[in-house]
Amino acid sequence: MKYNLAVCGGTFDHFHKGHREFLRYALSLSQKLLIGLTTETYVKEKNKGERVDDYQTRKQELEQFLKAEKLIDRVSIAPIDDIFIPKVWESLEIEAIIVSENTVSGAKKINLRRKEQGKSPLKIETVPMAKSNNNEYISSSRIRNGEINREGMLYMNPLWFRKMLLITDKLRRDFKKPFGTLFRKAEDLKRQTCPYLITVGDITTKTFNDLNFNQNISVIDFKVARKKTFSNLAELGFSSRVKAIDAKNPAGCLTPSLFSAAVDLFKRHKDKRIILEIEGEEDLSVLPLILAAPLRSVIFYGQPDEGVVRVNVSEKTKEITYRLINQFMVTSY
Numbered sequence: 001m002k003y004n005l006a007v008c009g010g011t012f013d014h015f016h017k018g019h020r021e022f023l024r025y026a027l028s029l030s031q032k033l034l035i036g037l038t039t040e041t042y043v044k045e046k047n048k049g050e051r052v053d054d055y056q057t058r059k060q061e062l063e064q065f066l067k068a069e070k071l072i073d074r075v076s077i078a079p080i081d082d083i084f085i086p087k088v089w090e091s092l093e094i095e096a097i098i099v100s101e102n103t104v105s106g107a108k109k110i111n112l113r114r115k116e117q118g119k120s121p122l123k124i125e126t127v128p129m130a131k132s133n134n135n136e137y138i139s140s141s142r143i144r145n146g147e148i149n150r151e152g153m154l155y156m157n158p159l160w161f162r163k164m165l166l167i168t169d170k171l172r173r174d175f176k177k178p179f180g181t182l183f184r185k186a187e188d189l190k191r192q193t194c195p196y197l198i199t200v201g202d203i204t205t206k207t208f209n210d211l212n213f214n215q216n217i218s219v220i221d222f223k224v225a226r227k228k229t230f231s232n233l234a235e236l237g238f239s240s241r242v243k244a245i246d247a248k249n250p251a252g253c254l255t256p257s258l259f260s261a262a263v264d265l266f267k268r269h270k271d272k273r274i275i276l277e278i279e280g281e282e283d284l285s286v287l288p289l290i291l292a293a294p295l296r297s298v299i300f301y302g303q304p305d306e307g308v309v310r311v312n313v314s315e316k317t318k319e320i321t322y323r324l325i326n327q328f329m330v331t332s333y
Contacts (some may be wrong), residue, residue, distance in 0.1 A: 002029050006125070007089065008094040009036030009080055009106075011043060013052045013140040015061040016132035016150035018100075025127045026098040027071055033098075034089055036080035037062065049143060051195070051296055055079065084110055085097075096123040102137075125322065145266075146294045147314065155291040155318050156259065157325075161230050165254040165328035172252075174324075177312070180311035189308065192298040196266070198209070200286050201302035202230055208300070209237025214273065215300075217265055219285045220279040225304065226251070233275065244275040251281040252289065254328060262288035286311065290321045 008026055012019055026033055037059055043052045050056075059077060066072040078086050083106040085094070099107045104126060111121040129137045132152035134284050142148050146155065167175075183189055186207050191197070197215040199205040199311070205218040218238075222230045230236055233244065247261035261276055262285070278285060290313055297313040311317060 001031050003123075004030065005034070005092060005094050005097040006030035006098050007031045007034040007036065007085060007094050007122070008098040009038070009083065010100075010103075011034050011038045011046075011052060011140065011143050012058050012062050013043075014143040014150060016060070016130075016140065016143060017064060017152050018138040020065060022098075022100060022128050023065070024069070024123075025069070027074060027123055029098065031074065031286070033075050034094070035062070035075055035077045036086060036090070039079045039081050040278060042081050050141065052140070052144075053251050055104065058308055063065040069256055072262065091172050094122060096232050098125045098127060099231075100127050104190075113302070139290065143315075146292065146297070146318065149315065149319065155322055156263065156288075157322075159330070160254065160288075160325070162258045162260045163330045163332065165325065167252045167254075167327075167328060170322065171327055175284075177304070178309045180309045180317075182303060182307050182309050184307035186308075188228055190215075194296050194298045195294045198289060198297060198299040199301070200282060200289065200299060202236060204300055204302045205310055206236045207308070216272075216288075217274055217275045217276065217284045217287070219278060221282040223281070226281065238275065242273050243269070244277050245269070246277045246279060249280040249282070249285065253280075254284055254325065258285055259288050262292040265289075266292050266294065275278055287321050287325055290317055291325075296305075 003083055005128050006026065006029060037055065040055050062077065063072060065076055071137065078088060079087055097107045097110060104124065107124045130152060132138050132148050132154060136153055138148065138152040143150060148154055159276065186258040189211065191213045196217060197213065199208050199215045200219040201224060202220045202224055208215050220236060222228060233242065245261060247257045249255045249258040263275060265276060276285070286299060289299055290311060293313045295313060296317055299311040299313065300308050
């Protein structure tokens with residue numbers, strides 16, 4: 001090994017493939033590794049508005065990996081409130097600082113401070129960043145945004161933007177069961193604190209508007225039980241100021257138009273109230289919305305003759321939804 005003692009730092013949120021590769025590489029270079037784990041105070045300042053896991057959760061996931069790899073005895077973890085090496089480690093004979101490709105500037109700042117303190121600079125070792133299956137870097141922010149899983153796999157299969165998917169009889173039966181928590185009475189519903197509050201279905205959307213929940217995204221088709229019921233947005237409780245986009249999606253299908261619209265809702269139209277008007281049927285739009293939405297978003301949709309179902313967008317519900325969509329029949333668009 002090149003070094004006896006090296007240091008690194010990070011947030012290690014939603015511990016993923018890139019973190020694993022980074023730590024394995026770091027410990028291939030140094031016999032002992034000091035890991036500075038960012039505190040919640042630092043995270044709130046650095047990642048404003050992003051829902052990063054708390055310090056204890058991140059530390060626990062980090063330690064679980066190190067124990068599984070039988071590396072925990074070679075590592076020391078300490079909280080850090082900034083990019084600099086904790087004072088408790090300043091007297092140690094650290095030889096190198098190990099960073100990813102996008103944090104080299106932080107290592108240079110550390111060496112600049114060491115120079116000002118009359119200390120010798122640390123050797124900077126740069127670790128290549130892991131990439132997802134669309135050749136972009138894996139990052140915790142992309143995971144929190146619901147774009148990829150912790151292995152770097154895209155939740156949105158590129159095939160779905162080119163081919164129409166048809167529901168099977170088995171899936172049709174499966175979807176008759178609630179895909180989340182069922183609420184039978186409107187008075188049981190509560191306004192959710194989440195990145196995005198989403199309603200699917202005209203009656204569900206109207207109910208939320210009547211309750212003044214101000215959901216971020218509403219998906220409608222002006223029909224109830226496949227019968228034309230509403231004529232305009234005002235009848236559903238919307239003002240003229242709410243923006244609407246459209247997508248084509250026949251009954252029993254998932255179309256490229258719907259997948260593209262679902263992605264656009266969270267990329268081009270974020271931070272705005274918006275309506276997705278479906279030409280066709282909106283029943284199945286819950287599925288691409290789960291895959292496109294950031295983690296911790298909440299989707300409500302109507303379950304015929306039963307009530308309203310709440311789906312919490314999580315890594316688990318995304319994985320389940322991905323597997324369900326893969327069971328659709330692929331056909332030409």
